[in-house]
Amino acid sequence: MNHSLGIVFIALLFYIGSASSQQPADPAFGLKLTAAVSAPVITLADTSYPRPFPEYDFERTSIVPWRAAVIGGALTTVFVGLDIYQRNSWWKGQRGEFHIAPDNDYALQVDKVGHFFGGALSTFIGKKSAQWTGFSDDASTWVGAFIGTTFELWVEYQDGFATDWGFSPGDAIMDVAGALYPVAQHYLPPLAAFQPKFSYYPSDDLLEGRHKGGNIIDDYQGQTYWMGIHVHELLPSSWKP
Template sequence: MSKKALLLFLFLVSFRLLPQIDSGKSLQFENNGNFRIGLSYDPLPALEPLNIKPEFPKPDYLLLGGLGTAYLGSIAAIHLYQSNAWWSGRTGKFRVIEDWDYALWVDKLGHFYSPVILAHGFSVGLEAAKVDYGTGIWISSAAALLFQLYVEVYDGFAQDWGFSTGDAVMDVAGAAYPVLQYYYPVLYNFHPRFSYWPVKLGKEGHNPGQNLIVVDDYEGQKFWLSMRVNNLFGKGFEKIWPDFLMLSVGYGVRDLDGRGGGKSDFYIALDLDYEQIPLYGSFWQMLKNSFGFIKFPMPAIRINNGVAFFGFAF
């Protein structure tokens, strides 16, 4: 047999050994020892489509009932406090007021931060009750907003106060922030935080019968926005900035006189990223997320008609 015939024979045999698939073609041999070149087309049978139905855990309705009871109880407790501290005066027709600069804006920051923290608390409960995370974000934010607006509406009937459009706008913004973080994850790099050191806690307020609690002790409050520097500026920044450090800007007030006077303080401070703590699991993650709303005491610079350095600002 010549070399050319041998090569042709091997070539044809190799075609015979190829698998016959849907898009492939093979050579056919006759049984009498002779061979002929032909094409065949043997498709595989079509696969049946998989009908997979994902199963989601059913919500824990007993726990949801407990959360609802706690929610209503919290509203009742706030109502009792507000009735004694803020609504004890004359009531009348609903009215709207503009008080954006009340307490030098620290009150408005509080109205932004409060629904953010409330929404987190509600979402933790909903997650424990096995509610879908995305659905839980919407429900918890809506519940936080209703909680805040309930107080605003009652303020509207108090003749010494009124429905504050500034408060309502900041309530809506704060309740919307967790939803925006869910849809725009880059916002998780901007974390609202709060710190408090008692200044007038328990003292009599400007309203008769009012003893100040934490939310009314404006001079003891500071509101912060802590940022994950490396996530925002890229990996090249990691050479000079450790992952566990955040950069925070803050605001606080002093010497409020109840008539619009006082001093505003701005802060630039370091902060800790609790996500970098090497503790893992759902419980530890919940704790890290919850403590993530509290500003850790760290070195800071206060700016107010000059610059002052603090070893620890809280």
């Protein structure tokens, strides 16, 4: 089961809420929202990360207590809120014994790509939050990965108790791979040129009520996952103007 779309909306709230107070860009992990002909495109990118606040030091951790309290409260609220929501929607009336249910033939593997993107985006939220509290760039990368991995695996673990779902090893692997992708980008700069993207436009089945479940999270016909490549960043310096 792919919960990535809900995480996308949460990430946008975090980004939009803090962007208005940020300063000119420094190179690091960033998020872009651009318009497409048919749908919005959400892009994870290691380009032009704004300084979280004027005194922020990318090289040194200096935690601001009130910022840490705000982020701690916000993340706790998000985690608890999502748990309450999913217990009253996805998992409602389905509590049973924990079981493993491989689903490698589900949705032509599109859901696995979604789990990868969701994991990467969860890490983005965690890293951005950690930087806003004053963690250095290196430290916040690992804090973000911890938050992203923990959140994604928590959801998968709870799925294991749902009678209609079950714990999917394939989903968990892609969650972790996605959560660690920003870490790889941080330490392997060429990977910053490869930017996962997501766009969505409701499918005809969903709009006409033929989609099983009737929700956008599993509307894979309407979801598109892209890999943007900044070719310029991969070229030798002598080839660049």
